Amino acid sequence: xxxxxxxxxxxxxxxxxxxxLIVIYIISYMVVIRPYFxxxxxxxxxxxxxxxxxxxxxxxxxxxxxxxxxAQDAVYKVLNSTQAVNMNKRQAQxxxxxxxxxxxxxxxxxxxxxSEALIAGLRxxxxxxxxxxxxxxxxxxxxxxxxxxxxxxxxxxxxFRIQQYRFGERLSLEIESEEDLGGFLIPKLxxxxxxxxxxxxxxxxxxxxxxxxxxxxxxxxxxxxxVKDDGVGMDEEKLETLNRELDSGTKDLNYKGKAMGGIxxxxxxxxxxxxxxEEYGLHVYSLKxxxxxxxxxIPAVTxxxxxxxxxxxxx
Amino acid sequence: MENEVLHMSxxxxxxxxxxxLQDFELSVLEGEILGILPLNGYGLKAFxxxxxxxxxxxxxxxxxxxxxxxxxxxxxxxxxxxxVIEDVSSLVAGQDILSNIYMIGKGSDQYFIREQxxxxxxxPFLEDIGFEISxxxxxxxxxxxxxxxxEILRAVISGHRLIVLHEISSFIGEWQMVRxxxxxxxxxxQGFSFIFISGHVEELKGVCHRTALMSNGKILKxxxxxEMDRHLLKIYxxxxxxxxxxxxxxxxxxISKNQDGPVLEIRNMTGQILQGLELRVARGExxxxxxxxxxxxxxxxxxxxxxxxxxxxxxxxNGKKVDLTQTRDVAVIKERADETMIFPRMSYMxxxxxxxxxxxxxxxxxxxxxxxxxxxxKDELGEHIFEKKVENxxxxxxxxxxxxxxxxxxxxVAICILPFKDADIRLRARIMDMHHKLLKKGIxxxxxxxxxxxxxxxxxxxxxxxxxxxxxxxxxxxxDYGEKL
Numbered sequence: 001x002x003x004x005x006x007x008x009x010x011x012x013x014x015x016x017x018x019x020x021l022i023v024i025y026i027i028s029y030m031v032v033i034r035p036y037f038x039x040x041x042x043x044x045x046x047x048x049x050x051x052x053x054x055x056x057x058x059x060x061x062x063x064x065x066x067x068x069x070x071a072q073d074a075v076y077k078v079l080n081s082t083q084a085v086n087m088n089k090r091q092a093q094x095x096x097x098x099x100x101x102x103x104x105x106x107x108x109x110x111x112x113x114x115s116e117a118l119i120a121g122l123r124x125x126x127x128x129x130x131x132x133x134x135x136x137x138x139x140x141x142x143x144x145x146x147x148x149x150x151x152x153x154x155x156x157x158x159x160f161r162i163q164q165y166r167f168g169e170r171l172s173l174e175i176e177s178e179e180d181l182g183g184f185l186i187p188k189l190x191x192x193x194x195x196x197x198x199x200x201x202x203x204x205x206x207x208x209x210x211x212x213x214x215x216x217x218x219x220x221x222x223x224x225x226x227v228k229d230d231g232v233g234m235d236e237e238k239l240e241t242l243n244r245e246l247d248s249g250t251k252d253l254n255y256k257g258k259a260m261g262g263i264x265x266x267x268x269x270x271x272x273x274x275x276x277x278e279e280y281g282l283h284v285y286s287l288k289x290x291x292x293x294x295x296x297x298i299p300a301v302t303x304x305x306x307x308x309x310x311x312x313x314x315x
Numbered sequence: 316m317e318n319e320v321l322h323m324s325x326x327x328x329x330x331x332x333x334x335x336l337q338d339f340e341l342s343v344l345e346g347e348i349l350g351i352l353p354l355n356g357y358g359l360k361a362f363x364x365x366x367x368x369x370x371x372x373x374x375x376x377x378x379x380x381x382x383x384x385x386x387x388x389x390x391x392x393x394x395x396x397x398x399v400i401e402d403v404s405s406l407v408a409g410q411d412i413l414s415n416i417y418m419i420g421k422g423s424d425q426y427f428i429r430e431q432x433x434x435x436x437x438x439p440f441l442e443d444i445g446f447e448i449s450x451x452x453x454x455x456x457x458x459x460x461x462x463x464x465x466e467i468l469r470a471v472i473s474g475h476r477l478i479v480l481h482e483i484s485s486f487i488g489e490w491q492m493v494r495x496x497x498x499x500x501x502x503x504x505q506g507f508s509f510i511f512i513s514g515h516v517e518e519l520k521g522v523c524h525r526t527a528l529m530s531n532g533k534i535l536k537x538x539x540x541x542e543m544d545r546h547l548l549k550i551y552x553x554x555x556x557x558x559x560x561x562x563x564x565x566x567x568x569x570i571s572k573n574q575d576g577p578v579l580e581i582r583n584m585t586g587q588i589l590q591g592l593e594l595r596v597a598r599g600e601x602x603x604x605x606x607x608x609x610x611x612x613x614x615x616x617x618x619x620x621x622x623x624x625x626x627x628x629x630x631x632x633n634g635k636k637v638d639l640t641q642t643r644d645v646a647v648i649k650e651r652a653d654e655t656m657i658f659p660r661m662s663y664m665x666x667x668x669x670x671x672x673x674x675x676x677x678x679x680x681x682x683x684x685x686x687x688x689x690x691x692x693k694d695e696l697g698e699h700i701f702e703k704k705v706e707n708x709x710x711x712x713x714x715x716x717x718x719x720x721x722x723x724x725x726x727x728v729a730i731c732i733l734p735f736k737d738a739d740i741r742l743r744a745r746i747m748d749m750h751h752k753l754l755k756k757g758i759x760x761x762x763x764x765x766x767x768x769x770x771x772x773x774x775x776x777x778x779x780x781x782x783x784x785x786x787x788x789x790x791x792x793x794x795d796y797g798e799k800l
Contacts (some may be wrong), residue, residue, distance in 0.1 A: 045374065045387075179316070218316045219342075220381055236530055243338040243533075247325055247374070279324055279376060283340040287528060287536040290546050295340070297324075 035062045106140075107133055108250045124165070131161045139189065145275060146306060149216065149223070150182030152191040156214065159192050163199055170209050171199065177216035184223055185301045187271050194227045194282075194294050197265060202231025204291050218300065222280065225296040242284050265294065272298060318345040320477050320508045321366065323396075326375035328365055328532075335361035336532045339375070343477060348499060348509045350523030352516065355411065356710070356739040358532025359437070359512070361672050363479065367397050380476060398470035399479040402486045402736075404462050413437060413450045416469045417742055422626045440468055444498050460491040464498070471502060478502075479510040484518060484766045485736045488606050496522045514740045515768050516550055519543065569671055576634075579645065579728045585627035588614050590783035592628065596728060599757045601750070603770045603777040604785070606763075611782050616763060619647055619730055627786035632727065639730070643673050646726040650733035653713035656720075659706035664688070666716055671723040692719065711742050718749035721758075728759045743769050 010313055039062045055061075056073045063069035110133040117125035124164075135158045138151070153175060160173045195212060203210025217224040234242070246269045269282040276299050286292040321343040328336040335358045343349045353359050364370060369377065369385040369392055377385035379395045399405075406415045413433045431646075434450050441448065446464055457465060463483060470478045480499075484492050499509050499522065513519055519526045520543035528535045528550065538546065577595035584592040588611045596602050606612035617623045621640035629636050632644055639645045649655040658666055664685050672678045689701050696719065700712065708716070721729055731750070735743050750773055752762050762770050767777055767788075778785040 006791060038759050219319050219322075220316060223340075233536075236533075239535065240337070247327075281325075283325065283338070285340075285534065285536045287546075287549075289541070289549050290538075293536065302541065311370065 037060050039064055039068075043200075054073075060236055073311055106136055108135070128162065128165050131158050134158050136163060139192075144184040145187055145271075146301070147188045148182060148303070149184050149186050149225075152186050152188070153182065153214070155189075156191050156195050159195060160169060163254075167204070169180060171203055172209070172211045174211065174213045175215075176213065179218060181216045181218055181223060184298075185303060186225075186298055187268075187275055188297060190268050190272070191225070191227070194265065194296070198229040198231070198292065198294065202229035202233070205232045206230070221300065223298050223300050225298075227296070228289040228291065228293040228295055233290050233292050234286045235288050239284060239286045246282050246284065268296075272296070277296050318381070319343065320345050320347075320380060322364070322378040324376045324378070326365070326377060327373045328361055328370065329373045330361075334373075334532065336365065337622045339532065339534060341534050341537075343510060345476070346506050347525070348503060348511055348523045350526035351510060351512045352519055352526055352528050353512065353739045354535070355531040355741050356737070357530070357531065361532070362529075363399055363481065366395060366477075366479075367399060368392075368394055377741060395477075396473065396475045397477045398466065398473075398475045400449065400463055400466045400470075400483065401481045404454065405466060406457070406462060407504050409453065411451045411453050412448065412457075412465050415454055415465060416472055437468075437472075440472060444468075444501060446498075456642075460487045460494075460609070463487060463495065467498065467502075471507065471640070476506070477508050477510065479512065481512045481513065482737060483511075484513060484515060485733065486609075486765060488609065488765055489767070490607070492518070504581060512745060514735075514738060515766065516543070516547055516740075517768055520547070568676065574599060578633060579761070580631040580634075582628050582631055584615075584618065586614050586623075586624045586625045588782055589625065592783065592785065594778070594785060596759050596761055597707060598727070598759055599754060600759045601754055601770070601775050602759070602761045602771045603767055603774045604761065604763050605767050605777060605779050605788070606765050607779045607781045611780050612763070612765075614756050615780065616732055619763070620649070622702055635737035643670060643724055644727045646670070646721040646724055646729045646731060648717060648721060648731045648734065650736045652717040652734075653710045656717045657705055657713050661705065662707055663701050663708075663716065664701060668723065669718055669720055671720075671725075674723070674725060688723075695719075711745055714742065714746065715749065718746075718752070722752060722756060725756065726758060728761060729753050730761045730763070732763045733765065734762060735764065735766070747773065 055076060061072070063072070081103070083126040110129050114126045114133070117123075117129060135155065138155045138158070156173070156175075160171075164171060164307065169227060191214065195214070198212050199210075203212060212227065212229045215226045215228070217226070242265070245266050265282055265284070272281045280297045280299060283295045284292065285295065319342045321341070323339050323341045324337040326336055327334065337546060339358075339362070341349075351359075361370075365372075365385075366377070371392075372385055372387040374387045376383060376387070379397070384393065384395055405500075410418070413430060417433045422679065429453075437450050441450075444464075446468075448461060452461075454462070454465075463480075467478060480495075483495065487495070499511075503509065511519065511523055523540070523543075525537050525539050527537045527545055538550075539696070540670075543550070560580060576597075578598045579594075579596040581592055581594040588608065592615070594604075604615075609621070618625055619639055621638065630639055630645075631637060632642065637645065639647060657671075661669075664775075668675075668678055668685070668688065678684055696715065700708070705713070705716070734746050734750075738746060747769060750760050750770075754773065760773075764770060767774070770777075777788040779788055
């Protein structure tokens with residue numbers, strides 16, 4: 001009995017040591033190793049083009065050291081600053097604004113042309129000029145972030161009217177909605193650039209007539225707007241690149257609006273991301289020779305909700 | 316307002332360095348049948364696992380029944396109440412329908428099993444869809460169709476709002492599919508949603524409200540019914556890729572068919588289900604045998620594979636009784652040939668020449684023969700494929716290898732068992748192309764299938780197999796697959 005008791009007693013220090021080692025391992029795994037790998041994984045995803053960086057103080061954010069935390073805050077600020085929002089908004093304006101043409105000078109000139117055209121009996125020219133003036137007025141003035149969907153749709157109709165002078169009956173536009181969603185808010189200049197994209201890269205290149213349909217759907221927590229054309233579509237590779245760019249936001253600092261034939265989709269997408277968060281934005285579906293659908297997902301926000309939010313922020 | 320039952324938002328899912336789903340965006344609405352047409356099978360398995368198991372995402376979010384259930388930011392690892400119905404039964408063998416629905420599913424909250432009460436509870440559900448079956452039937456005694464019905468019932472009773480049906484037509488017959496569509500539509504009206512995955516464009520356009528075209532782990536486009544109708548040929552072309560299109564294949568009518576006498580016969584075949592089955596196959600003929608009765612079909616399949624023998628009757632080749640497994644004049648190509656007919660430890664050339672030594676002397680001893688075979692086939696198979704490890708080949712290349720083996724064997728008849736099972740649209744086009752190659756060599760092709768759609772372009776005759784008879788279905792001129800496209 002005494003030998004057995006001695007044996008156990010001799011093993012006790014070893015067992016305690018082993019237990020301490022296990023506890024140390026568990027603590028270091030939870031406190032050091034696991035956060036390290038998680039941080040490494042997130043940084044790799046960020047480098048892979050995904051917006052994985054969480055806001056300062058956000059739940060689940062991994063701060064390895066105070067310096068790493070500061071670095072993350074700094075990167076987050078750069079990517080999400082008001083400057084970035086404004087930069088994208090600026091990018092969402094036409095070359096006219098970029099060239100600093102005085103908008104009033106532009107409106108007055110267009111009005112002048114319209115008057116001259118009416119006097120000369122050139123009704124088509126007058127109407128075209130009027131449409132152009134309305135279009136620029138909407139585009140250049142009131143550069144607020146959110147407007148009603150109805151305003152955006154009106155701008156699309158105006159833009160389409162202008163395009164119809166060029167393409168005639170070859171192009172058609174249909175706007176459909178199962179319920180009235182016109183009162184919900186949307187970032188300004190979201191729909192028209194997409195419609196423009198659909199016409200220029202889709203239906204314009206098609207032989208024969210082309211149709212673009214804008215359809216609005218109210219989901220339980222978001223508004224879904226589809227801009228669908230029956231144009232030339234694109235191959236799988238091009239589609240993949242485009243969606244990759246949209247998801248990663250790699251085009252935001254590398255604006256090539258002119259080359260893209262208007263406002264790049266990625267700019268519209270970036271503005272939605274910046275205003276509403278990562279879960280909203282654009283997604284493109286396309287099949288060669290069948291057509292392209294651009295799906296816009298935004299939260300269901302009304303003016304009243306926005307006012308209340310602003311009042312709350314002000315407090 | 317529309318309710319989304321499932322919403323996958325910009326999901327990227329990868330394992331180690333393989334991206335299986337990329338920028339995957341898909342919504343399923345309440346009371347909707349959403350079709351998925353896999354142009355290739357890449358990522359499909361991952362998709363099915365992901366929506367059910369909430370596997371860790373590389374990026375994106377998944378919402379199910381209005382709740383965020385999976386996100387790249389957080390790992391939940393709870394399973395979603397989604398039922399996936401596939402060719403493999405999820406019912407527990409040895410248990411009856413009642414136990415499978417109420418004990419194994421989430422249908423019951425009782426601790427003690429009172430079978431009569433459970434039967435009372437089940438009865439209205441059976442009557443609701445007009446499904447007549449004894450609730451005490453054991454799982455293993457169910458036909459494929461009955462099994463699918465029980466799995467749907469279990470999903471409905473357990474409150475699973477989303478049911479996924481994966482390639483159902485590959486194991487249940489066409490008239491049963493019609494019944495299944497009726498039942499799906501019945502539940503759709505009650506707010507249930509379905510994802511219907513099928514490689515057959517015709518099936519999808521008939522039953523689905525919208526169809527998503529999936530390729531390489533991405534959703535390319537979502538089409539409504541009208542668009543599916545309008546773009547049928549384009550979709551098929553997109554799917555078929557570089558493989559010669561079915562409608563480009565010259566009609567088999569140009570291939571001479573020997574009318575002298577049958578090359579293969581079944582005489583008075585009698586077993587448990589089959590009663591005095593008779594069949595004659597002409598040289599170079601493309602004959603399709605479609606199942607009406609699953610059990611009869613299964614019995615015939617077992618006889619073809621030599622897994623059992625009929626009580627009476629036999630197969631005859633050129634008038635002589637034959638064991639199909641013992642002759643090189645008949646090649647049997649099993650279902651999922653890429654798994655069942657490839658020998659991964661053997662080289663590509665050994666796999667290819669395996670059954671050709673009766674035709675080519677010194678095949679195994681003379682390297683020059685192997686070299687000349689490589690030279691002959693390199694344009695069709697690819698120059699570097701011969702050096703590759705067979706186990707690393709793609710599914711398409713493995714199946715192509717099996718068919719080229721048969722071409723080298725040069726049998727008189729090739730019997731293909733469920734050749735299109737689990738094949739995506741691109742692979743089906745390849746298999747159809749291979750069948751055409753067999754026919755051009757004068758080899759009769761007998762295809763045993765559940766779904767005749769793929770075979771319609773080549774078929775000379777389509778026979779429907781019931782319990783004791785084969786009934787010839789009429790193929791009307793201009794009604795074949797190519798014409799339909």
